[in-house]
Amino acid sequence: MRAYDIIKKKRDGLSLSQEDLKTFFNAYLKGDIPDYQVSAFLMAVFLKGMTAEETVYLTDIMLHSGDVLDLSQIPGPKVDKHSTGGVGDKVSLILAPLMASAGVIVPMMSGRGLGHTGGTLDKLESIPGFRVNLRIDEFKDVLSKVGCAMIGQTDEIAPLDRRLYSLRDVTATVEAIPLIASSIMSKKLAEGLDGLVLDVKVGSGAFMKTMDNARMLARAMVNIGNSMGVKTVAIITDMNEPLGMAVGNSLEVREAIDALKGKGPEDLMEVTLYLGAWMLKVAGMEAEIETGKGRLTELINNGSALSKFRELIIAQKGNPQVIDARYLPYSCLRGDILSRGEGYIHSINAAVVGLCSMLLGAGRERIDSIIDPAAGILLKKKVGDFVKKGDLLAYFYAVDEDKIKEAEDMFLEGISLGETAPDKRKLILDVFEDTRD
Structure with a gap:
């Protein structure tokens, strides 16, 4: 089927087969289909949507356009958490070491901030010396030794997603929920996970402004993950008010350290412990959410989670003295x-x-x-x-x-x-x- 026919089929609201989508995007990756035809396809998706099956097919194509990590040599359940983005959202900084201290392997690949939302990598880089650009072999080494690692996405992960996003950004199709879902999930599934917990934020500080859209995105991503063999759960959380008290990079690191010491703001701790309890459940380590929250609270109270964060900082060449609130950048x-x-x-x-x-x-x-x-x-x-x-x-x-x-x-x-x-x-x-x- 020609590219024209595939675009026309989607324009007319018809469903595309897995073979249709493979043919189209494989040709695009080879340079046989120009950007303007892919842009037309993206607009057709924006206007007509995609079925759940089409969204899974697209995600699979994006996922396998690049490398997929094999973490099978590292013992333990591999579970990650992904947030759709918010203000003051430093949950990943707390969850990665907290979950590692509970025995969950957390291979976390994160992004940078853009616009009103902050990025985990920017926060980590406010720790003097902290390296976020690890090679994959270094990433696996830190995972093996510490139980968690936090790095930026490499160019080899879902390269088709990167090309499609650059087109979506200039063709007013960023907001298409099937495209958002496949973009997020293609990168997350490339981490070689057993389970994934998604924090879908909704409200004034989130990309999803309404509950209807948040639910649509949550359903789409959960369906993709589970259809592709990764146990996936999505939790919708409120983002009408900043999470915690700190908004900014070193300020949020400082607040995350306070949280790991058991002194975090109430709203931040509620969201963190709830997401963490679901990570334990997805990992098969706890059956009940309340029991999981209690287990994680104990790991904070006995210092295990903070000790694990220190290990992570050292393993990724950061200065562990930030734990004592020193050596973080201060504003003049x-x-x-x-x-x-x-x-x-x-x-x-x-x-x-x-x-x-x-x-x-x-x-x-x-x-x-x-x-x-x-x-x-x-x-x-x-x-x-x-x-x-x-x-x-x-x-x-x-x-x-x-x-x-x-x-x-x-x-x-x-x-x-x-x-x-x-x-x-x-x-x-x-x-x-x-x-x-």
């Missing part, structure tokens, strides 16, 4: 952000906070932007707190006073106050297991 300027009104905080717009953090230097407007590892925001109040005029809301860290002032105005516009206390925010909103049951 601090702005005190004060409330201009009185009342209960009803909302702290996570997207606005993320954009403020980016403006201060903690994030990227473009993929090639340089970030300041010390820049960011430390919240001093959360939704539900009562504030008076002049009360401290947050500290802003940057190297430019003008940026602090500009970000302050934006930040205050993202906070709403009310006369009565708001209802307590629910963090865990839904869970999706194998959709084929």
Whole structure:
């Protein structure tokens, strides 16, 4: 079948076979199909969607366009966690060593931040000396010795996904849920996993703004994973307010270390322990979520999780003295952000906070932007707190006073106050297991 016929078939809302998709994308990878025809195909998918089977076929093609890790020589269940992105989301920094201390092997390949969301690699690189660009043999060596490793995705992992994403980015098709699902899952499944727990975030600070879209994405990814032999669970969590108190790279590392010491903010610990308990369940190490949460809490309380993070930092050539809150970058300027009104905080717009953090230097407007590892925001109040005029809301860290002032105005516009206390925010909103049951 010609490329034209495949595009027309999808344009007309018809289903494509596995062979149709293989023919199309193999020809594209060989250079026999031009970008403009693939762009037309992507727009057809955006407008007409894909069946669950088509999405699995596409993911499989993307996965096998590159290398798939073989971790069979490393004993133990291999389970990863992936977040669809949020503000203040430092859960991976806590979960990787925590789960490794429980006996789960965590081969974590992560990305960088862009726009209002932060990236795990940027946070790790605020640890002096920490290497995120390990060779695959080095990655496996750290996994074997420590039980977890955290690196960037290599060029050999799902190269078709990288090419498709560059086209989606300029053809207004980024938001197509089948394409989001196949993009995420092709990279995650390349890690050689036995299980995967997905944190699908929803709300102002997430890419999924509505529960309907979050559920569609969760179902699609869970179906892909389980159809391809990897036990996959998706949890939808709230991202209308930043997670924890810190937003910014070294600030979030510091908060993650506090969490591993048992001193993390309540919302951060709730999400982390819940996701971790599901990782234990997926690994076959715990049958009940509450029992799993208790087990992980004990590993934090007895120092095992923090000790494992120290091992990870040393194995990836970072300075372990950051554990004692030293040697992390500090900003030379601090702005005190004060409330201009009185009342209960009803909302702290996570997207606005993320954009403020980016403006201060903690994030990227473009993929090639340089970030300041010390820049960011430390919240001093959360939704539900009562504030008076002049009360401290947050500290802003940057190297430019003008940026602090500009970000302050934006930040205050993202906070709403009310006369009565708001209802307590629910963090865990839904869970999706194998959709084929």
